[in-house]
Amino acid sequence: MHLKYESQLREPLVSGNKDYHQVSEDICRPIEVKPTKLWYVGFFIAITFLCFGVYCVYREVTYGIGQWNLNKTIGWGWDITNFVWWVGIGHAGTLISAILLLFRQGWRTGVNRAAEAMTIFAVMCAGQFPVFHMGRVWMAFFVLPYPNTRGPLWPNFNSPLLWDVFAISTYLTVSLLFWYSGLLPDFATVRDRAKTKLRKMLYGVAAFGWTGSTKHWQRHESLSLVLAGLSTPLVLSVHTIVSFDFATSVIPGWHTTIFPPYFVAGAVFSGFAMVQTLMLMLRKVFLLEDYITMGHIEAMNKVIVLTGSIVGVAYLTELFMGWYSQNKFEGYTFWYSRANLFSPYGWSYWGMMACNVISPQIFWFRKLRRNIYVTFFMSIIVNIGMWFERFVIIVTSLYRDYLPSSWSPYYSPTIWEMGFYLGTFGLFFTCFFLFAKYFPVIAIAEIKAVLKTSGENFKETVGKEEEMQPETFAHEYAHAH
Numbered sequence: 001m002h003l004k005y006e007s008q009l010r011e012p013l014v015s016g017n018k019d020y021h022q023v024s025e026d027i028c029r030p031i032e033v034k035p036t037k038l039w040y041v042g043f044f045i046a047i048t049f050l051c052f053g054v055y056c057v058y059r060e061v062t063y064g065i066g067q068w069n070l071n072k073t074i075g076w077g078w079d080i081t082n083f084v085w086w087v088g089i090g091h092a093g094t095l096i097s098a099i100l101l102l103f104r105q106g107w108r109t110g111v112n113r114a115a116e117a118m119t120i121f122a123v124m125c126a127g128q129f130p131v132f133h134m135g136r137v138w139m140a141f142f143v144l145p146y147p148n149t150r151g152p153l154w155p156n157f158n159s160p161l162l163w164d165v166f167a168i169s170t171y172l173t174v175s176l177l178f179w180y181s182g183l184l185p186d187f188a189t190v191r192d193r194a195k196t197k198l199r200k201m202l203y204g205v206a207a208f209g210w211t212g213s214t215k216h217w218q219r220h221e222s223l224s225l226v227l228a229g230l231s232t233p234l235v236l237s238v239h240t241i242v243s244f245d246f247a248t249s250v251i252p253g254w255h256t257t258i259f260p261p262y263f264v265a266g267a268v269f270s271g272f273a274m275v276q277t278l279m280l281m282l283r284k285v286f287l288l289e290d291y292i293t294m295g296h297i298e299a300m301n302k303v304i305v306l307t308g309s310i311v312g313v314a315y316l317t318e319l320f321m322g323w324y325s326q327n328k329f330e331g332y333t334f335w336y337s338r339a340n341l342f343s344p345y346g347w348s349y350w351g352m353m354a355c356n357v358i359s360p361q362i363f364w365f366r367k368l369r370r371n372i373y374v375t376f377f378m379s380i381i382v383n384i385g386m387w388f389e390r391f392v393i394i395v396t397s398l399y400r401d402y403l404p405s406s407w408s409p410y411y412s413p414t415i416w417e418m419g420f421y422l423g424t425f426g427l428f429f430t431c432f433f434l435f436a437k438y439f440p441v442i443a444i445a446e447i448k449a450v451l452k453t454s455g456e457n458f459k460e461t462v463g464k465e466e467e468m469q470p471e472t473f474a475h476e477y478a479h480a481h
Contacts, residue, residue, distance in 0.1 A: 018290065020448050026287075026290065031439070043434075046429035046433060050423055050426030050430050051423075053420055053423005057128075057132055060135075069414045074394075076133075076398065083129035085126075087126045087238065091264075091268050094171070094231045098178070109449070117432065120175055122428065174230050174234055178227045185445040186439075186445060244259075247260070253397035269308055269356070276301070280376045286441065301378075312356065356386060
């Protein structure tokens with residue numbers, strides 16, 4: 001008799017009557033058939049945005065940073081707003097993969113692969129903004145700390161901008177290793193199913209000679225745990241260091257000690273929302289409803305309402321400190337520049353509050369947490385709200401300086417700034433469409449690992465066995481322990 005250790009009350013992680021062969025069939029099907037018209041339309045739109053973004057970057061590099069609407073007060077505009085936004089989106093992938101793996105959360109198996117890919121593509125998009133913000137992009141290597149080669153020019157090790165280089169490059173490297181090592185068994189599955197010699201060879205090279213032996217699995221398990229252990233502090237450190245770009249300055253609205261935890265919670269918040277957006281599209285287009293179940297969607301919505309509430313507490317704390325500190329500069333920034341609906345940027349602050357704090361509270365209701373349409377709509381609303389948050393932090397703190405004589409007029413981006421942002425969307429979705437076509441979007445090996453404990457038909461079978469033979473089952477369970 002098959003012994004079962006998981007509670008029967010828990011929702012199955014794999015729906016339907018699946019066996020190991022059927023899992024391989026379902027997940028490999030999108031790779032092995034020709035793409036649909038919908039895939040081609042989406043890919044063409046992504047490429048169009050990417051090309052426009054490349055042209056906008058060409059304008060900025062050729063004619064200088066003046067192509068963007070920055071001025072002497074607002075030196076950081078859309079570019080750094082978008083940098084922080086993309087880094088935040090990259091957080092959920094590693095959190096789902098690393099922290100949930102260490103805590104043995106079975107529901108991560110349906111969503112971790114696509115979330116890890118999302119992390120890598122988002123960090124690739126984020127890294128471009130600081131580089132092109134330099135203006136002289138050919139000097140980008142100056143940010144790398146290798147002294148004694150450029151005369152009197154030394155890296156400033158006290159600068160959080162330099163820590164950013166360390167943190168984000170390390171984060172990208174570890175995330176890439178984590179993602180690729182998890183793909184090895186699945187590449188071998190696709191290789192063994194390949195019909196043409198070319199596919200067999202390419203997936204064979206990608207699989208690094210994986211045979212599925214016990215030794216390979218043991219090493220794979222060890223590597224996953226080591227990388228998860230490395231990634232977990234990175235999840236917390238990367239956005240903490242990004243927050244230091246602001247918190248170590250003396251500008252009102254920035255120099256607050258609440259920034260590190262508040263930025264990390266906001267990053268997880270926006271990252272999970274983007275995972276929801278992508279997973280809901282994948283499950284619909286690739287017919288993966290049995291593997292990305294309502295249980296997965298509900299679990300992620302619970303994380304969204306938790307992190308959204310943490311971010312809301314941080315916003316209220318900032319307003320409280322703006323009043324309680326009796327610092328007139330802080331008070332002006334929080335209570336006039338931001339919270340005043342009739343100030344020039346009041347619309348962005350209240351847009352942020354509505355999207356990030358008020359709207360996610362609907363997920364306290366189980367029926368709404370498990371509604372596909374509500375979840376998809378909310379996932380987009382949350383990311384719009386998180387973009388507003390970064391815009392509010394940067395622009396409303398900079399456009400009114402200590403000196404009224406240097407106050408800038410209303411800041412609005414140029415078409416080239418907006419085009420650069422759209423171009424990163426093009427890059428992100430181009431990469432994601434290619435990933436969805438040529439890579440298994442769900443971890444086949446990990447789904448098989450939880451199939452016998454959390455698959456719907458196995459749960460039903462074991463439930464019946466327990467009802468029919470309670471004494472025998474109790475005896476076997478006691479013997480096993």
